[in-house]
Amino acid sequence: PKPYKELTDVCWGDPHSLGVKPLTFVRQVLAACVYPELMSSHKLPLDVRQRAQWLLGKCEGGSIGSYPASAGIPEIIQRMSKSIARRDGGVPCNPENVFISPGSQWSLTNIIHVLVNDEAPLRTGILIPVPCHVTTITSITSLGAAVVPYFLSEEHGWALQVEELQRALESAKGGCNPIALYVINPGNPAGYVQSRKSIQEVIRFASEKRLVLLADEVYQDCVYGKNSEFVSYKKVLAEMGPPFSDTVELASFHSVSKGFMGECGLRGGYVELVNLDPNVVNYISNLNYDTTSVLAQFALDLMMNPPRPGDPSYPLYNQVRNANMLVQNVKMAHEVVNSLPGLSCQPVEGGAFVFPRVFLPPRAIQKAKEEGMQPDTFYCMRLLEETGVLITPGCEYRQKEGTYHIRFCIMASQDTINKALKHLATFHTKFMKDFS
Template structure:
């Protein structure tokens, strides 16, 4: 019997990511450059990922020093590490079984680190109560989201379970829904209004699901990935009231909460907004909020660490969630990074001056990159970039000529994938096509990470400008 016959239809129905053709060609180009093949560039700049370190941003010293000391405690015997680094490492090793990062830990995470996360959330939300028993540390926020979806999605139900998702939306969530047998119900953000969320559109999306699926949850991304918006407090509370009225479970992806740079923008968590509404909603709306050490200023993507906080869930449901999370506890090193993220050096600590200098440099570089991206992209009549307020990406719209669209179809590619492939070939810059994230029919976008060193971003914009001008001439 063929194994293929036994594979779940939900897995077989997963679409190959549009990025695959780009990743494959990137590897081929890198090999060609290694062999000395002459091109107009010496290296490929890959900003298709939300990975600051891949893009050239330096890791934070305090994070790496604590990790190093925990991995090799003998480092603390000398005088190369600051006193507070040693104290943090000693405290964290004291929470590990046998005093080693190689040991197993409790299902939900190391209790002392769960307590640190709980205290961080309370500080962030102005004192709104947070209980460690409602927090689960996981091998990445996406892993946690998938586990919560497993609780919400009934693969045997008829009609199938539906989840409302924003468009654009990062592709991993769509893949998770497809794999679980759920229906992704799209609601479209208004690009021309800075990717605004309109309540009429949420209602339209919900109405469109009638007879197709049974919507049980509403997924929000704030700050936006890939679109770079930041929701206002008013918008968040409107969403909460909508979810309460329609009896939808709220899934709040808040992994870029530390990356807000819009002049009029402020990050407000869904939990805080819910608490500010007050009873009865604050005691009844079910919410899962996700955060991670992979994003933001820390950018430790390779450590694969995140957490989910659950609000207003029935204790009987929490038992099932506990069972799900017990199948794969988070690696200890990732939990240590999470502890450092929620408890960074404070004024007066020996490591604080360097930590402040490094984080201010990252923020200043990001702010400069935002200004330059908006300035350069919007200087072309064939591009439109909405104001960037938060997150790590730009997601401009590109107005492709009919001839380019036709050529893409002949090549069996989506038009924006074709554009990205040509950009890669001719300029050595790897972006992601908008089709990967969803977009209104007839529109095309590109996504790229803006959390890079400023000189890298200048080189990206230089290459993009030269390529785009030539591309538009060729197909005009």
């Protein structure tokens, strides 16, 4: 028998599975769309009924069961583009450059697919941050492209440094032809948030080296660092003016799965393209974008156009929106991790994860090798076997040679986080003692 009664799984960014409650407004609107009879009931707030009515009015026959337009429901895309323009302080957003998809990863994979040249003598290269979430690495390699890693600076709060981009580009010479630079802001698994200055430097670098910028901005609504603020790559690009604003090619990704909504099961996301050749945009528009369900498109509309002050649903929505559950989770995780000898965590400014470094004793590293495991995998396996807490080892996200990390999700209920941290603290103390 196992020494624990239940599994505490905090390894994935799946908030609802970790005890986070779905947003009332979102679920009420979706429920009314699925079962329109609910709209005749006054149990639902007026703005919920009005939104459901508006959304159903954009479906053939007023039903979510009818086929949507292949590129997405046009009125929803129009509203999304207005919302993107609002986010960016009025920078225009052309709805013809916004493409709905079944999640940001789907969009990213398809954009990379368009960029990869199978017939060139050298493989196409994509610069990616280290650490980087594993699904992107898998997508790049499965499409026949080469991963060109650039290391984020852990000592400087996981900062993205242009000198390191330069080094990575040099290292690729002769091995592949780098054509794109992938950035994650806010970070995953490392929870940094890029400053405006940092984004400007990256844009200048991409411009000089003629790289397409792939900006993964799915955690844009999850920023909690006191001096941190999310600014989109598109907004900074527009502020920089010509020649940058009209030449640097950019694809920006967002999703209903990540961040504040956490509706992972609905599979909805979008990509906005900036400065791409019209022929390329046209080609992308003909890709199989009709795979996004109607409910996922509705969820995108609700994410981009939430209740506003004065709406009946606004007080509750705003209360949840500003609840400091995440801030408290971050604070608690940071304090517990940094209080344990042999664990060290940089400040978490945004995103959904904590990515502490583990300073493993030589005996633990030796034991892991004997068992044919990476040292941080060995640590995570022992944690699972002894406490039932499931986290992921840093080696899955790539890391600097000789360093070890663990990753766990903080977008969880406080009970779940409390339990995971309590078990981690007890286990870690014993583990370090056993292998010292």
